[in-house]
Amino acid sequence: xxxxxxxxxxxxxxxxxxxxxxxxxxxxxxxxxxxxxxxxxxxxxxxxxxxxxxxxxxxxxxxxxxxxxxxxxxxxxxxxxxxxxxxxxxxxxxxxxxxxxxxxxxxxxxxxxxxxxxxxxxxxxxxxxxxxxxxxxxxxxxxxxxxxxxxxxxxxxxxxxxxxxxxxxxxxxxxxxxxxxxxxxxxxxxxxxxxxxxxxxxxxxxxxxxxxxxxxxxxxxxxxxxxxxxxxxxxxxxxxxxxxxxxxxxxxxxxxxxxxxxxxxxxxxxxxxxxxxxxxxxxxxxxxxxxxxxxxxxxxxxxxxxxxxxxxxxxxxxxxxxxxxxxxxxxxxxxxxxxxxxxxxxxxxxxxxxxxxxxxxx
Amino acid sequence: xxxxxxxxxxxxxxxxxxxxxxxxxxxxxxxxxxxxxxxxxxxxxxxxxxxxxxxxxxxxxxxxxxxxxxxxxxxxxxxxxxxxxxxxxxxxxxxxxxxxxxxxxxxxxxxxxxxxxxxxxxxxxxxxxxxxxxxxxxxxxxxxxxxxxxxxxxxxxxxxxxxxxxxxxxxxxxxxxxxxxxxxxxxxxxxxxxxxxxxxxxxxxxxxxxxxxxxxxxxxxxxxxxxxxxxxxxxxxxxxxxxxxxxxxx
Numbered sequence: 001x002x003x004x005x006x007x008x009x010x011x012x013x014x015x016x017x018x019x020x021x022x023x024x025x026x027x028x029x030x031x032x033x034x035x036x037x038x039x040x041x042x043x044x045x046x047x048x049x050x051x052x053x054x055x056x057x058x059x060x061x062x063x064x065x066x067x068x069x070x071x072x073x074x075x076x077x078x079x080x081x082x083x084x085x086x087x088x089x090x091x092x093x094x095x096x097x098x099x100x101x102x103x104x105x106x107x108x109x110x111x112x113x114x115x116x117x118x119x120x121x122x123x124x125x126x127x128x129x130x131x132x133x134x135x136x137x138x139x140x141x142x143x144x145x146x147x148x149x150x151x152x153x154x155x156x157x158x159x160x161x162x163x164x165x166x167x168x169x170x171x172x173x174x175x176x177x178x179x180x181x182x183x184x185x186x187x188x189x190x191x192x193x194x195x196x197x198x199x200x201x202x203x204x205x206x207x208x209x210x211x212x213x214x215x216x217x218x219x220x221x222x223x224x225x226x227x228x229x230x231x232x233x234x235x236x237x238x239x240x241x242x243x244x245x246x247x248x249x250x251x252x253x254x255x256x257x258x259x260x261x262x263x264x265x266x267x268x269x270x271x272x273x274x275x276x277x278x279x280x281x282x283x284x285x286x287x288x289x290x291x292x293x294x295x296x297x298x299x300x301x302x303x304x305x306x307x308x309x310x311x312x313x314x315x316x317x318x319x320x321x322x323x324x325x326x327x328x329x330x331x332x333x334x335x336x337x338x339x340x341x342x343x344x345x346x347x348x349x350x351x352x353x354x355x356x357x358x359x360x361x362x
Numbered sequence: 363x364x365x366x367x368x369x370x371x372x373x374x375x376x377x378x379x380x381x382x383x384x385x386x387x388x389x390x391x392x393x394x395x396x397x398x399x400x401x402x403x404x405x406x407x408x409x410x411x412x413x414x415x416x417x418x419x420x421x422x423x424x425x426x427x428x429x430x431x432x433x434x435x436x437x438x439x440x441x442x443x444x445x446x447x448x449x450x451x452x453x454x455x456x457x458x459x460x461x462x463x464x465x466x467x468x469x470x471x472x473x474x475x476x477x478x479x480x481x482x483x484x485x486x487x488x489x490x491x492x493x494x495x496x497x498x499x500x501x502x503x504x505x506x507x508x509x510x511x512x513x514x515x516x517x518x519x520x521x522x523x524x525x526x527x528x529x530x531x532x533x534x535x536x537x538x539x540x541x542x543x544x545x546x547x548x549x550x551x552x553x554x555x556x557x558x559x560x561x562x563x564x565x566x567x568x569x570x571x572x573x574x575x576x577x578x579x580x581x582x583x584x585x586x587x588x589x590x591x592x593x594x595x596x597x598x599x600x601x602x603x604x605x606x607x608x609x610x611x612x
Contacts, residue, residue, distance in 0.1 A: 066440025
């Protein structure tokens with residue numbers, strides 16, 4: 001078994017990105033993700049990489065846009081308000097098919113909100129976030145070990161399909177410490193084949209252009225449709241989820257990230273008290289594991305979505321269930337932490353008191 | 363027969379979209395001639411702006427990137443830091459560089475980023491159709507100040523070379539013009555120095571080039587001297603030519 005190291009989530013994400021071949025990072029300070037630029041600032045030079053503290057999140061994402069155009073594995077990170085500022089650059093990267101990697105350590109919002117862990121950026125992350133028709137590949141870790149290992153998959157998918165990818169974490173995962181196991185072999189970027197679109201030093205080849213525009217009539221339509229084909233491939237091949245004790249369950253909890261962690265505790269509590277409860281955890285938020293939820297909805301009576309936001313992912317679950325099962329929501333916005341006891345009470349209400357469905361309540 | 367002159371290899375033989383009397387074509391050619399003469403074409407990456415020069419990515423015969431409005435210096439920073447062996451230039455207009463991209467240009471200078479910036483100042487937003495720019499002169503008419511720019515409403519024109527000269531990290535800053543032949547020759551020499559500085563690792567260099575926009579100035583398209591006169595009599599007193607910074611760096 002690989003050696004385990006005690007690490008903070010933000011540091012694990014940084015080290016994981018470097019082990020996945022990241023050699024450029026630009027960022028701007030914002031709580032609760034400051035350990036990422038701090039770690040990158042001393043660690044990247046050790047592996048021959050470059051770190052820049054940008055003057056703003058806007059500039060940081062555009063530095064990454066430039067670095068990404070050279071085919072180098074590169075990253076920026078921020079927390080919710082800063083990710084909003086990065087949306088311009090993320091849209092351009094999507095439009096220019098650049099495989100850049102973004103870490104979002106979510107905090108409470110909207111606006112300046114607060115600095116505690118939250119899940120309010122689900123819509124922003126899974127709907128593109130910036131202007132125009134595009135997708136980003138989004139992974140939601142629920143442990144420090146997953147923070148450490150998800151950058152590997154993000155870079156792999158980003159480079160294979162040419163789109164931006166994101167780890168959508170939160171302030172709790174970013175700040176907490178756990179023993180970490182790095183599961184992937186370290187990637188030496190010099191062994192990677194240079195992409196055939198990368199800008200750089202050339203002597204014999206034709207010039208290359210990285211751009212997101214085409215003013216010819218129908219030009220952007222062709223670009224987007226070509227991209228949609230890759231999105232369909234990602235949906236078919238790269239959807240990841242986890243299931244726990246769903247075989248005999250009457251209630252399926254649906255949660256991602258830190259909420260799913262609390263749901264495991266709630267599930268154990270419920271099982272001890274005789275409630276048949278399981279957990280469905282989307283690991284990729286886009287692509288969302290819709291097909292599996294459709295299957296589960298054919299036999300599962302209740303789904304209880306648990307999220308630390310006003311109820312965002314619940315809409316994706318609702319689309320998947322399409323009225324086949326009863327859908328319920330336990331949501332807490334504003335970076336307020338959900339407890340296992342609260343989730344247990346919500347389940348108890350559903351079973352014993354016939355709590356209203358999400359759709360009816362809405 | 364003896365060949366006296368030819369199109370630079372660094373400029374593709376394609377039709378440009380620039381209006382009659384516009385200075386971009388001249389400046390493109392000068393940049394391309396400099397790339398040829400310094401032998402850097404095969405390792406140069408150009409950053410095209412948002413604005414009239416957005417299509418520069420299709421005109422220069424080197425690797426090119428086009429990105430968001432005003433972010434050229436940030437993109438150039440990412441490219442240069444990721445691939446230090448390349449030569450990187452950012453080509454920007456006055457709206458791009460001195461308005462929406464003010465933070466990016468100032469901080470690239472602060473970091474003494476080893477890049478070359480070509481700043482084309484024609485005191486107007488060209489691509490969007492003649493709105494007031496941060497460099498629009500006092501009293502100059504634009505579609506968003508139809509009676510002419512007035513200080514109470516819109517403040518004063520920004521002088522980028524003068525401002526950046528206060529930044530320790532700026533290595534070389536010069537303002538030139540392409541409204542007359544001596545100005546064109548001087549601009550080429552300045553561009554060459556700005557690229558040579560980058561080759562020598564000397565840090566941030568920017569050449570501000572005063573340029574014509576007959577279409578949006580409302581000067582006569584069939585009489586280019588009206589536009590060159592506007593540069594000479596309107597712009598030069600506000601934007602004096604010269605070297606604003608030439609720091610010695612190792």
